[in-house]
Amino acid sequence: MTTRATINGSARNAGEWLGDLLTGHHGRRLVIALPYLWLLVFFMLPFVIVLKISLAEVLLGRPPYSPLWQYLEDSTVQIQLHLDNYRRLWEDPLYFIAYLKSLKIAGISTLVCLLLGYPMAYAIARTRDSLRNLLLMLVILPFWTSFLIRVYAWIGILKSNGLLNNLLLALGVIDHPLALLHTDFAVYLGIVYSYLPFMVLPLYATLSRMDLTLLEAAADLGCRPWKAFLRVTLPLSLPGIIAGCMLVFIPAVGEFVIPDLLGGPDSLMIGKVLWTEFFSNRDWPAASAVAVVMLVLLVVPLALFQRAQEKSEGKPPL
Amino acid sequence: MKRRRPFLLFTLLAFGYAFLYVPIISLIVYSFNVSRLVTVWGGFSTRWYGELLHNDQILSAAWLSLRIATMNATLSVILGTLAAITLVRFGKFRGRTLFSTMVSAPLVMPDVILGLASLLLFVTMEHLIGWPAGRGITTITLAHITFSAAFVTVVVQSRLSQFDISLEEAAMDLGARPWKVFLLITLPIIAPSLLAGWLLAFTLSLDDLVIASFVAGPGATTLPMVVYSSVRLGVSPQINALATLIVATVTLCILLAGWLMHRQETLRRRAPVIDIS
Known part of the structure; x- marks a missing residue:
């Protein structure tokens, strides 16, 4: 004992x-x-x-x-430092086009996400408590299910004999199937669809934390609701807008799966170029150079995101 | 404040949810389709589930992915919690800016960059110190931890910063040692966020195609890699069945976690006294 x-x-x-x-x-x-x-x-x-x-x-x-x-x-x-990889990036227009196209697709998709996500986040933040948690959970749920499988789902919808074409044919809107899959349109759709929760969540976080008496004060002082929205709500939700936009834009620039599965031969994004350099050409140095230039392009967005994270210190936007 | 419900706002909300859910629902519906043609309805059947359960390639890849995801989630929670404590509790220290940058950058860093960078690190490390020898389950797990831990940090950080620090101070005043305070006060209160972080890290790992493709050797094929190669060949009803199983599992887990958290919350409200003996 x-x-x-x-x-x-x-x-x-x-x-x-x-x-x-x-x-x-x-x-x-x-x-x-x-x-x-x-x-x-x-x-x-x-x-x-x-x-x-x-x-x-x-x-x-x-x-x-x-x-x-x-x-x-x-x-x-x-x-021995070989600058050939960078020279090739500069001289071969393929890379330049791919970078430009990635920035364009990511930028437009981010804007669409914001235009769709803001009203959603706003509506969720302003509904009554009991409903709010359910709505929020419904935004988070797709984010938890496999990304790859959600992109795959769009193949079945967008194919020439897919759901959307069948529906439009049955409704008589079109008389022959549209080519939807393997187009830029499909890539935009895929990116907006996959990244929408990343936009809604930080926006919801800032909007739900907002002090609603500010709007009452604005109304008492004779401000119309839409003007109060523009001058009070929108500026106050700016940190959420920045965080949400960066959470969509930065990964979208380097996206590989969506342009690969949904995009066509001309929707060449830089993530896919890097993948091809690495896996098909087995050219590790060229893939590295592509990555370095991509990082340089993303430095400003990354810094913006970092600042948004720091500012919301303790109240992270996700 | 009473306001009328703006019609447009709720139309957009409904549209947003339809947009999020129509693809998932279409996957589920067509997983029960008899026909091999995914978009033609041939009648109800569970045939593809049967075939899925006999597809050895998918099953062994799923088993590998589950093992990686479990290890990844567990280690990510430890690392992510330490990082969250550092960020919330330790105020300013030398190198804090670099630290918080390194914690938040993996949240947005494109997968192709993370994958390539991790692979080159592992190749260099193997060359210099002989570890990790070869590539496979270890390298995939290590690469996953780095970005999953960042997500865990965000989740735990938000819970820690809402935490009423006077509870810890009270325990300390009553003579509890710091370690005991952590175990008996802090840990139980942040436990839901640890669970949420664990599940998040688990799904992130289970879901990752790009990083795993870069750092996996020829011997290790994870579930997303099998799904990807079969999807590239065309739409397959077995993948629909697999997707349905994943969606069902995730929904169940989220409902269960939500219910557990709700119950804990009500229990705590009912019994505000905390026994620290």
Whole structure:
């Protein structure tokens, strides 16, 4: 009995000692260090490596790229930076068109998401409590079901003998099937559909937190409802608008699955170009250069998103 | 404030929900279709579910994906919670801006970039330190953790910041050690967000095609990779059956989680006294 009590006691002491270690001054450091180091190694470092390999030359072998530096015999280091990958990006119009097209498709889709998502978020935020949670859950639910499968669903709808064409034919709106699948239209539709919840959720978060007495005050001072909306509600929801737009725009620029499954040969987006460089051409350095330029294009949107996240400190928009 | 319901607003809301749900409902309906032609209704049948259950390729890929998703979710919750505590509780520290940037960037970073970057990291690491040897389940899990943990952080962060810190102070005043305060006060209160974060990380991993394709070796084929290659060949009723099963599972889980949270909330309201002994 005594031994057991002692063992229990010492185990408990050890537990408390460990607990105090974790919550004390050193513990604080440990709590910060673990995710910090993880992100440095698995998130930050990879970008440095991407930059490095984008300056290498493609080789046949494992790994399929040339080393950046080599130690020569007379204790010198030879550094070879190949800028060919970037020159190709600049000279071959295919890449330029793909970048431009990605920015255009992502930009227009973001705008459509905002125009559809804002009224939805507004309506959800202003309904009565009991209904609100249900409506919110219905927005979140598709976001939880497989993205790939939701994109796949559109193939069945948009095919030339698909649901939409059959419906329109039956209604007599058209007399021969429309080519909907493998067009830019399908890509826009797919992106708006997939990313709509990402727009609605942050908008809902800012709109539901808004102080409604501000609108009452505006009305008391003789402001018409639509004017109150433009001058009070809209500016107050700006952080949500920025967060929502960036949550849609940034991933949409690099989207691969949607243009690949729904897009046609001319809906060439940069994510698909990167995928082809990597998987079909096995050109890792070229894929890296494509990624580096994409990141550079996304720096401003990323900074905007980061600022929106920081501002909503503690009240994240998602 | 009483206001009339604007008609246009609710029409748009209804349209938005129809837009979100029509594709999912069409998948479910056609999963019970006899005909192989996905868009022609041939009569009710559960044939495709039977074939799905005998499709070894899909089953083994699903098993692999579930294992990866479970590991990923568990480790992401630990990492994400630590990151959330850091952001909410530790105020300013050196390198905070870099930290919060690294936490929020994976939320929006395009998959192709994350996938390529992770792969190049693993190849370099293997070259330098010999780990991770080869590519497969380990590399997929590691790559998934990095972006899932960011989502967990957001979820836990929002719960932590609504947290009434005086509860912790009260426990501390009553002589509880910080560690005990964390276990008995903080953890139970943020537990729903940990559950939500776990489920979110789980589905994110289960759903990912692009990152897994980059970092998977030839031996590891996850469920989305099988779905993708079969979808590229054309519409398949088995995929519809699979989609229906996924939607049903997710709906059940969300309803269950909602019910659990609701119950916990009512219980807490009924019994506001917390026993910290």
